[in-house]
Amino acid sequence: MTDAAADYSAWIGRREISDDELALAPALAAAATLDDTLTHFEKGSPLPPLWHWFYFLPRAPQAQLDVDGHPQRGGFMPPIPYPRRMFAGARLRFHRPLLIGQPARREALIRDIRQKSGRSGSLAFVSLLCSFYQDGVLCIEEEQDIVYREPGPAVARPRVIDWPPVDNATWSRIVTPDPTLLFRFSALTFNAHRIHYDRPYAVDEEGYPGLVVHGPLTAVLLMELLRKNAPRPVASFSFRGLAPLFDLAPFRLLCSGNDGRMSLEALAPDGVAAMSASADLMPA
Numbered sequence: 001m002t003d004a005a006a007d008y009s010a011w012i013g014r015r016e017i018s019d020d021e022l023a024l025a026p027a028l029a030a031a032a033t034l035d036d037t038l039t040h041f042e043k044g045s046p047l048p049p050l051w052h053w054f055y056f057l058p059r060a061p062q063a064q065l066d067v068d069g070h071p072q073r074g075g076f077m078p079p080i081p082y083p084r085r086m087f088a089g090a091r092l093r094f095h096r097p098l099l100i101g102q103p104a105r106r107e108a109l110i111r112d113i114r115q116k117s118g119r120s121g122s123l124a125f126v127s128l129l130c131s132f133y134q135d136g137v138l139c140i141e142e143e144q145d146i147v148y149r150e151p152g153p154a155v156a157r158p159r160v161i162d163w164p165p166v167d168n169a170t171w172s173r174i175v176t177p178d179p180t181l182l183f184r185f186s187a188l189t190f191n192a193h194r195i196h197y198d199r200p201y202a203v204d205e206e207g208y209p210g211l212v213v214h215g216p217l218t219a220v221l222l223m224e225l226l227r228k229n230a231p232r233p234v235a236s237f238s239f240r241g242l243a244p245l246f247d248l249a250p251f252r253l254l255c256s257g258n259d260g261r262m263s264l265e266a267l268a269p270d271g272v273a274a275m276s277a278s279a280d281l282m283p284a
């Protein structure tokens with residue numbers, strides 16, 4: 001790989017187009033993984049928000065995977081040399097639901113690449129703008145932040161507290177992130193990143209205390225809490241990963257708000273926020 005201080009401006013503006021038929025099977029597999037036994041899905045059903053992540057899957061041949069399981073950098077993604085890739089966050093606007101069983105298109109654009117200095121060391125953020133179309137109509141706009149970190153000290157195993165009670169106005173859920181859930185989510189997204197299923201790699205190579213929960217999984221679980229309880233569909237959603245979650249202990253999801261402005265959090269087993277998110281519901 002190249003120098004961390006290298007100029008990656010040639011990657012800004014790069015585009016990648018991916019077409020998919022939005023088959024029924026991935027939606028049924030996602031419903032099983034997310035324990036949704038109530039929603040009936042068939043061809044023509046609207047895809048729940050964020051479930052577009054189960055389509056337009058990466059197609060890098062096995063021979064082109066890097067040691068971490070992601071496609072080698074230097075193709076669509078810039079050849080940033082920091083080895084620790086993480087999904088940092090995203091901001092989405094939902095204009096119209098994608099419909100299952102109909103062709104759709106994803107257009108991805110590298111919008112920005114920024115080098116930053118954080119408490120964990122040097123960071124490089126790649127910001128992707130992804131637009132999703134069906135019948136030529138823009139359905140979803142998503143700005144995604146992928147971060148590459150330099151190696152740092154090993155991350156400590158999380159402390160575990162007893163969860164305090166929540167008030168009646170807050171929707172909450174405790175999630176047990178066991179390896180089967182992480183495996184099924186990796187399979188749904190065709191994400192071969194080894195931190196999510198290869199414990200020796202996650203612990204010995206990347207310094208995590210356990211398997212890492214996918215940021216998009218935590219975001220989907222927060223969105224599911226909203227989808228099952230909110231009175232109206234979600235118009236926009238944004239989230240930021242603050243600290244990794246692991247398969248070592250349950251974590252808690254919280255959602256509260258009013259007038260259609262919702263605040264959401266995923267709390268690590270020690271009670272500290274690991275992801276913060278916000279959502280706006282469609283107007284009444």
Ligand SMILES: C/C(=C\C(=O)SCCNC(=O)CCNC(=O)[C@H](O)C(C)(C)COP(=O)(O)OP(=O)(O)OC[C@H]1O[C@@H](n2cnc3c(N)ncnc32)[C@H](O)[C@@H]1OP(=O)(O)O)C(=O)O
Nearest residue numbers: 086087088089116117118119120214215240241242243244
């Ligand atoms: C899928 C998939 C991979 C995954 O799912 S990995 C698991 C999910 N992701 C995570 O668990 C990430 C959790 N977050 C972190 O570990 C840390 O927040 C992070 C990203 C390493 C940064 O921590 P630092 O303490 O080093 O950073 P600072 O708080 O000091 O901030 C430094 C500057 O960076 C900006 N920044 C920090 N976090 C984010 C973020 N999540 N999104 C965007 N920007 C962020 C922060 O604002 C500071 O910027 P300034 O301009 O103010 O300097 C897969 O690989 O596909």
